Amino acid sequence: MATALITPPEEASLSSVETVADLVRRLGDIPLYRIRTQPPIGTATENDVVRHKCCELIDGVIVEKGMGWEESILEIEIAALIRNYLQQSCIAVVAGADGYARMRPGRVRVPDVGVYLLNRFPTNKAPRVAICDVAPDWAIEVLSRSNTKKEMELKRADLFEAGTRLIWIADPRKRKVEAWTAVDEMDLLTPQDTANLDEILPGFTVSIGDWFGQLDRVMESGDS
Template identity: 30%
Template sequence: MAAPTTTPETLNPDHIDKSGDKLQYMTLEEYASLPEQEDGYTYELVRGAVVREPGPSWSHRLLQFKLGRYFHAWIEEAGQGEVGLEGDCILSENPDTVRIPDVAVLLRRRSTDNEPGGWVRGAPDIVVEVLSPSNTPRQMRERMDDYFGAGALRVWIVDPTARTVVIHRPDEASMLFKDGDCLEDPEVLPGFVLDVAELFER
């Protein structure tokens, strides 16, 4: 690893910022042993560096919950799969990357019993990220590259301001859904239909 690791009991705020200029480095095992941080930020491990971003707002969490509920209903009907909110996913090792998608859909159950932190290994089949004001296009492109590189089939980018959902595929094709549209992706979610206007209703 390019930088020395640090004792994982605490995160040094002086060595962590979302710009990536000053970062605290640690291994996957050290990161997994960290106590829960209660400072209102979200932390991820990106190529061995701990990266901090502002925690989600209330409206952001409402969208996560609604999307999780829609996916759960589809999974119940399909009789297989799992959905989780803000679950750590081990995307790569050496360098180590752990991302926390807003919503993660597994089309088949995966065992996490022997994984660090009890986390999912590999990308979820479907990843949903809800945009926050702090997100930049570069950040989102990097996140998508990490997810697709680890095997994701789809990455949804939900934009609450524009009231749109863009479904990205590994081949760089994408589908845009906006107010008034019914979102469908029968190739990976047969029978799943989402009213985009309903998603953004409060």
């Protein structure tokens, strides 16, 4: 495993946005087609993000999540591994890409997979709400071709600020996982590694090679 130290990103804010170029930059240099213009930019609410589905709310702007077959397969695969573990040890709940989490007022993020320890909820059970007030303990993001480095920096900053302890950024094309424990601390996991998740899910491990290998078992070979 390799370790990297990354400078925390600048805080995103739409208070000074005057041009489309500035808006795109503040959202992490994402493609324009992922920025919804209805409701009008700067006016979107939490009700809007729930209605649109597969989107996030960033300071009054609805932003579509990057989606794809490879990403979906990996998300379901690791969620299934986690769910199998939780069948024997019901200490957490695992949510998918419609598991909204409120970072702060006006900021709603949606990890591709989120693991939430039940002891962080007042009743030790997840609430029946559209948007959860608790950030995931472990957030997993599987990169799509439309995700950008800056976008993921901004998302990591939001998650850590809200209380997330571990963030995985998985790249299905490069077959690597960045395991972030803070905005400036990251271990690089490769297919030769087995990740130990003891600090969140005692006794739970993930073979990175087996996880990525699911793509080879079910998908045609293609461009990287």
